[in-house]
Each structure stands twice: as C-alpha cells, then as structure tokens.
Amino acid sequence: MKIESLKFEGVSFSHDAQDPVVQNVDFDFPMNEILWVKAEEGAGKSTLLQILGGLQIPQSGKFLINGENVVDMSFEEFLPYRLQIGYSFDYGGLINNRTLRDNLMLPLLYHKTVPAKEAKARVEELINLFDLSKFAEERPAHVPGRVRKLACLMRSVVMRPQMLLLDDPSVGLGQDSVYTFVDHLHQLRKDGFLNHVFISSYDEKFMSLMSYQIIHLDEGQLYFQAVDPEKRVVHL
Known part of the structure; x- marks a missing residue:
C-alpha cells in the first residue's frame, strides 16, 4: 500500500x-x-x-x-x-519483558513482512550499526536511557x-x-x-x-x- x-x-x-x-x-x-x-x-x-x-x-x-x-x-x-508507518515517541513502546533484540524482531515476525532469516539479518545489521551488541540480550529496564532511546528509534525504522x-x-x-x-x-x-x-x-x-x-x-x-x-x- x-x-x-x-x-x-x-x-x-x-x-x-x-x-x-x-x-x-x-x-x-x-x-x-x-x-x-x-x-x-x-x-x-x-x-x-x-x-x-x-x-x-x-x-x-x-x-x-x-x-x-x-x-x-x-x-x-x-x-x-x-x-x-513507523513511529517513535520518547522512550515508550518497548515491551519490558522482552530483550532489545526481541523488541526489534517482533514487528517483522508478527506481521510476517519478510522471511525470518531476513528479519534476523536486518536486526543484526541495526544492532551492529549502532554498536549495541553488548546490550542486545538485556531488557529495556536494564539498559542506560541512551540505549533504550536508540532501541525505540531503531524499531521505528526496522520495517523500512x-x-x-x-x-x-x-x-x-x-x-x-x-x-x-x-x-x-x-x-x-x-x-x-x-x-x-x-x-x-x-x-x-x-x-x-x-x-x-x-x-x-x-x-x-x-x-x-x-x-x-x-x-x-x-x-x-
């Protein structure tokens, strides 16, 4: 559309x-x-x-x-x-009981817009681009505010x-x-x-x-x- x-x-x-x-x-x-x-x-x-x-x-x-x-x-x-439509509002929208990687994967897998292999590759590319590998398995409440904000922004564009x-x-x-x-x-x-x-x-x-x-x-x-x-x- x-x-x-x-x-x-x-x-x-x-x-x-x-x-x-x-x-x-x-x-x-x-x-x-x-x-x-x-x-x-x-x-x-x-x-x-x-x-x-x-x-x-x-x-x-x-x-x-x-x-x-x-x-x-x-x-x-x-x-x-x-x-x-992608959007990012302040620090909100991340699911607290999921890791940052899972939060980024979720919209791609839920809506099945791309195959799972491509979804994983796209998320890994974003994680590497923003140098967030060491935080990827952490939940939003356990990372610095800067990282949480970046995750919100990354999720807004992950669907392209x-x-x-x-x-x-x-x-x-x-x-x-x-x-x-x-x-x-x-x-x-x-x-x-x-x-x-x-x-x-x-x-x-x-x-x-x-x-x-x-x-x-x-x-x-x-x-x-x-x-x-x-x-x-x-x-x-």
Whole structure:
C-alpha cells in the first residue's frame, strides 16, 4: 500500500478539558519531504503525530490517506497503511519483558513482512550499526536511557516504512548516536524508504543535519513554511 497523499478536512481534536490541538483544520500535507513540526511547548506536536499515525482519531472532520477517511476505517482496513508507518515517541513502546533484540524482531515476525532469516539479518545489521551488541540480550529496564532511546528509534525504522513519525528523536542521545541515526535515515531515503518523515523537535542542531520543510502548529491551526535548502544545512 503506497501512501501518496495526506489531508485534513475540517479536523478537530482536543484532550479532555484542554484547548484544541487542532480545530477545524483544512491542510494538505507536503509529501516526499522531511517535515519539521514546530510549535510552542504543550501545543500538541506529539498529538498531531499520533493523529497522523492513526493512534488518535479526530473527534470531527476527515483525515484522508489517499483520499480514504481514516476516521471511518476499521482496524483491518487501516492495517495496510499502518504497516507503512513507523513511529517513535520518547522512550515508550518497548515491551519490558522482552530483550532489545526481541523488541526489534517482533514487528517483522508478527506481521510476517519478510522471511525470518531476513528479519534476523536486518536486526543484526541495526544492532551492529549502532554498536549495541553488548546490550542486545538485556531488557529495556536494564539498559542506560541512551540505549533504550536508540532501541525505540531503531524499531521505528526496522520495517523500512514509507512514512516515519519521530517525536524528539535526539533527546537523550550522544553526538555519535545522532550522527549515526541521521546517516541511517539518509541512507534509507536514498534506498527508496522513509518517503514522508515528520519530526517534532526543539533541537536545531539535529535538524540542521537534514534538508527539511517546516509545518507550524499554532493555536489549533497548521501552516506550511517553505525553507530554502541553501540556507539551512550546517554542522554540529
């Protein structure tokens, strides 16, 4: 299932007794871009990413993927799209009673997207790339926060999805890990994966390692800001 378009039509969402994250929003999301989602703290950037991933459902309006309304889809109907969406939210999502290796293997084996031999090879490649071999058989609670964060990021890309949602991906990482992760994102995009990448971050140095466009979330509305790539990329 190829993701070719994402669109909000009159979308509203709010948490209980809080200001709306989005309110009656009409927005065509740019495709085939790295998009930096920017907003004031607490404005709802993480929630916006969760809506895009189908983890939160708008309370009104239409969220359209390829013209199909996610709001009206059953779990089974949304699943082909879900398999093309990777996400990482802070330190969450790892299964505590599984090793880091098992956590990385799980989505590949559960969804049977590749043969078991290929799944194992792909996971080993990631473990070696990020130099985590000595932690691979440890459970999430028994590893440093940096390693746990890396495992969350690695799992977001292990399926090699078309669409990637990253919430504060650089928080808690060392500089070497940041470089390795960004290099891996660039390589996956070069190989034809991660066509649509959404990143919520306050880390300008991290974002400067990529060519991006900007989406602003402000007072419940979304705004697109085009950015000249020649004025953007610097070095840490």
